[in-house]
Amino acid sequence: MDFEFRFDIVWNNFPLLMEGVETTILLSLITMVLGTVIGLCVAIVRLKARKIFALPLIIYVEVFRGTPGLIQIVWIYYCLPIVTGLQLDAFASLVIAMALNIGSYLSEVFRAGIQAVNKGHIEAAAALGFRPGQITRRVVVPQAAYRMIPAIGNVFVSAIKLSSLCSVLGMAELMYQGQIIIANFFRPIEVFTIVALIYLAMAYTTSLFMMYLEWKFAWVRRDKMSFWQKFRQISRSALQIKPQGEL
Amino acid sequence: MTGSSSINGKTLAVKIRDLHKSFGTLEVLKGIDLEVTKGEVICILGASGSGKSTLLRCINQLTVQDRGEIHVGGDPIGFEKSSDGEHKKADAKTLAEQRSRIGFVFQQFNLWPHRTVIGNILEALKIVKKLSHVNAEKIATERLEDVDLLDWKDEYPDTLSGGQQQRVAIARMLAMEPDVMLFDEPTSALDPERVGEVIDVMKALAAKGHTMILATHELNFAKDTADRAIFIDEGVIVEQAPAKEFFASPKSERLQSFLERMSN
Numbered sequence: 001m002d003f004e005f006r007f008d009i010v011w012n013n014f015p016l017l018m019e020g021v022e023t024t025i026l027l028s029l030i031t032m033v034l035g036t037v038i039g040l041c042v043a044i045v046r047l048k049a050r051k052i053f054a055l056p057l058i059i060y061v062e063v064f065r066g067t068p069g070l071i072q073i074v075w076i077y078y079c080l081p082i083v084t085g086l087q088l089d090a091f092a093s094l095v096i097a098m099a100l101n102i103g104s105y106l107s108e109v110f111r112a113g114i115q116a117v118n119k120g121h122i123e124a125a126a127a128l129g130f131r132p133g134q135i136t137r138r139v140v141v142p143q144a145a146y147r148m149i150p151a152i153g154n155v156f157v158s159a160i161k162l163s164s165l166c167s168v169l170g171m172a173e174l175m176y177q178g179q180i181i182i183a184n185f186f187r188p189i190e191v192f193t194i195v196a197l198i199y200l201a202m203a204y205t206t207s208l209f210m211m212y213l214e215w216k217f218a219w220v221r222r223d224k225m226s227f228w229q230k231f232r233q234i235s236r237s238a239l240q241i242k243p244q245g246e247l
Numbered sequence: 248m249t250g251s252s253s254i255n256g257k258t259l260a261v262k263i264r265d266l267h268k269s270f271g272t273l274e275v276l277k278g279i280d281l282e283v284t285k286g287e288v289i290c291i292l293g294a295s296g297s298g299k300s301t302l303l304r305c306i307n308q309l310t311v312q313d314r315g316e317i318h319v320g321g322d323p324i325g326f327e328k329s330s331d332g333e334h335k336k337a338d339a340k341t342l343a344e345q346r347s348r349i350g351f352v353f354q355q356f357n358l359w360p361h362r363t364v365i366g367n368i369l370e371a372l373k374i375v376k377k378l379s380h381v382n383a384e385k386i387a388t389e390r391l392e393d394v395d396l397l398d399w400k401d402e403y404p405d406t407l408s409g410g411q412q413q414r415v416a417i418a419r420m421l422a423m424e425p426d427v428m429l430f431d432e433p434t435s436a437l438d439p440e441r442v443g444e445v446i447d448v449m450k451a452l453a454a455k456g457h458t459m460i461l462a463t464h465e466l467n468f469a470k471d472t473a474d475r476a477i478f479i480d481e482g483v484i485v486e487q488a489p490a491k492e493f494f495a496s497p498k499s500e501r502l503q504s505f506l507e508r509m510s511n
Binding site: 118120121123124125126127128129130131132134138139142143146219220 | 307309339340343344346347348349350351353355357358359360361362370371374375403405416419420423
């Protein structure tokens with residue numbers, strides 16, 4: 001094989017990639033926060049409100065889960081100003097598109113998590129004289145939050161990768177910066193390999209954070225291990241299935 | 248009408264008038280009337296689906312009746328008196344306050360898995376009764392002693408046997424010092440060898456003079472402990488009598504055949 005890998009091109013242009021990383025992180029973080037707010041609101045309205053209010057939300061969830069993210073981003077970027085007359089800057093319209101996409105997935109995660117709480121546990125609290133808000137805070141949230149963390153992690157990780165689509169609209173995030181280097185040096189394999197590794201690093205950091213949350217929110221803690229001790233133990237027995245709520 | 252009336256000089260704890268409840272087209276309760284005096288222990292017997300659980304659940308409004316009134320300690324449950332003397336539907340705060348005075352023990356225990364044994368008991372004392380941690384802990388410890396589970400206070404419910412979990416659930420209910428205690432088939436989900444320990448706890452409560460209404464299949468418990476036994480079939484009270492008389496000489500044919508089936 002006479003192909004010669006030229007990773008030095010990537011290293012020489014690394015600051016360019018890092019600028020992209022900054023934008024990617026900013027895009028992703030804002031998307032996650034906004035998406036969580038949207039998802040929570042949608043889930044709560046779908047669970048609590050009358051059917052008539054739920055219907056538009058069901059349509060929203062199905063549309064944003066069922067169409068390509070790229071088209072959503074492009075559509076909101078170009079069509080929203082035409083339809084509404086609202087002129088947003090590129091960053092804002094991309095964040096809105098991604099947050100709507102991520103929010104549709106998260107709303108289903110939240111809805112499932114809330115619905116999975118044992119009705120008996122809720123009735124027990126009601127029978128003891130808890131008010132609805134107290135039941136939510138003391139029984140539903142602690143149980144649902146813990147169960148939802150892994151699924152939320154999934155969606156957050158896909159948010160990071162979703163942000164790469166913003167390159168299509170000229171947002172100078174990691175993918176876009178990579179493509180600029182490729183266009184200049186014609187070295188797609190090396191650049192894409194490194195760009196992929198950087199995405200992996202960001203995704204894995206997110207996964208670790210979610211694992212930390214899972215440790216933090218565990219209902220049952222029978223040992224006094226720190227997160228890192230626990231993390232090593234989990235890594236060693238990665239495939240062992242533990243009872244619910246226990247870490 | 249007032250709920251604080253009395254019969255034979257005894258104070259009424261619970262008064263139920265013409266209670267109806269349907270689930271879809273299925274009419275589960277078809278007009279139940281029941282009066283329970285303070286300190287009385289009542290066992291409700293009946294086949295599965297006869298309406299025992301629904302009746303108990305209506306008393307603390309986990310199930311809301313279609314028609315009929317329930318008074319506990321004189322208060323119309325699920326309703327509140329407005330300024331013009333009319334009854335209107337109780338708001339969440341009033342209902343929660345009413346429920347806090349009615350103890351309920353579930354067939355499936357329903358301990359919270361995210362709290363320890365003592366945590367389960369502290370929760371309601373702190374959240375509903377707004378007690379300080381110290382005061383709540385004192386009460387919780389005493390109630391755990393009552394059910395002989397103080398050694399298990401820092402364990403999580405999933406490590407306890409069914410019988411132990413049910414005793415914790417009873418301790419949790421007791422800690423709230425309810426005026427009336429409702430038990431919805433408290434031993435039906437237990438292994439046979441674990442039934443006795445829960446029965447013993449309930450007998451001790453009855454001996455202390457608590458007002459108790461139990462839906463149960465434990466005929467011996469009903470015979471020994473109940474002041475009055477009630478037979479419900481197809482949503483109506485078919486027969487009720489002092490427990491000894493109830494079992495010794497059942498009058499209706501339906502109760503006779505029920506008791507016969509149960510003792511086989």
